[in-house]
Amino acid sequence: MAYNVAVIIGCLRKDSFTRAVFNAASKLAPATLKFEVVEIGNLPIFNQDTEAGDAAVKAFRDKIAAADAVLFATPEHNRSVPAALKNALDWASRPWGQSKWGGKPAAIISTSIGNIAGFGANHHLRQMLAFLNMPTLGQPEAYVANANTVVDDKGEIVAASKDFFTGFFAAFAELIKKHK
Numbered sequence: 001m002a003y004n005v006a007v008i009i010g011c012l013r014k015d016s017f018t019r020a021v022f023n024a025a026s027k028l029a030p031a032t033l034k035f036e037v038v039e040i041g042n043l044p045i046f047n048q049d050t051e052a053g054d055a056a057v058k059a060f061r062d063k064i065a066a067a068d069a070v071l072f073a074t075p076e077h078n079r080s081v082p083a084a085l086k087n088a089l090d091w092a093s094r095p096w097g098q099s100k101w102g103g104k105p106a107a108i109i110s111t112s113i114g115n116i117a118g119f120g121a122n123h124h125l126r127q128m129l130a131f132l133n134m135p136t137l138g139q140p141e142a143y144v145a146n147a148n149t150v151v152d153d154k155g156e157i158v159a160a161s162k163d164f165f166t167g168f169f170a171a172f173a174e175l176i177k178k179h180k
């Protein structure tokens with residue numbers, strides 16, 4: 001049984017370390033997890049006056065609705081999630097009663113170029129996912145410190161972190177299986 005996992009990268013910049021970490025780490029996932037990055041940079045700023053959404057919003061909602069699970073890989077901006085990620089969460093949570101997130105198993109990878117590894121972003125995101133009714137992987141927690149150093153020049157996770165990511169994705173696959 002394979003699972004379609006929508007991947008939300010929390011930041012927009014082209015050379016994102018977070019995206020590089022996801023690209024490298026996802027190679028260590030079991031074959032049962034089929035990842036598709038769902039881009040969030042083309043979404044307008046959420047405004048409840050227009051919450052029906054434009055074509056980009058509708059396409060985004062459809063991709064989340066079609067996914068079996070969601071992986072969030074996000075850096076930390078000012079001790080929380082980047083605005084682009086909050087915006088994406090808000091769009092697919094509305095209109096009220098029609099959230100696309102509910103019930104979908106989730107996992108979080110938080111990153112930072114510093115030592116605190118996006119702890120603030122990770123836990124603000126957990127708070128939102130609890131409200132959005134997404135069963136979220138508890139252990140192992142993926143806090144990626146010094147994110148600019150965990151992917152080598154061949155695009156692979158460095159040796160010291162490989163077992164961690166292998167275990168992380170195995171646990172996520174188990175969580176998804178449990179909720180299907």
Ligand SMILES: Cc1cc2nc3c(=O)[nH]c(=O)nc-3n(C[C@H](O)[C@H](O)[C@H](O)COP(=O)(O)O)c2cc1C
Nearest residue numbers: 011013016017018019075076077078079112113114
């Ligand atoms: C607006 C802004 C706020 C930031 N705030 C934090 C922060 O609170 N904690 C942290 O560890 N790093 C912070 N950083 C630094 C990020 O860890 C760093 O820019 C990192 O490269 C972002 O991930 P990315 O490479 O995937 O874009 C901040 C960066 C920006 C641009």
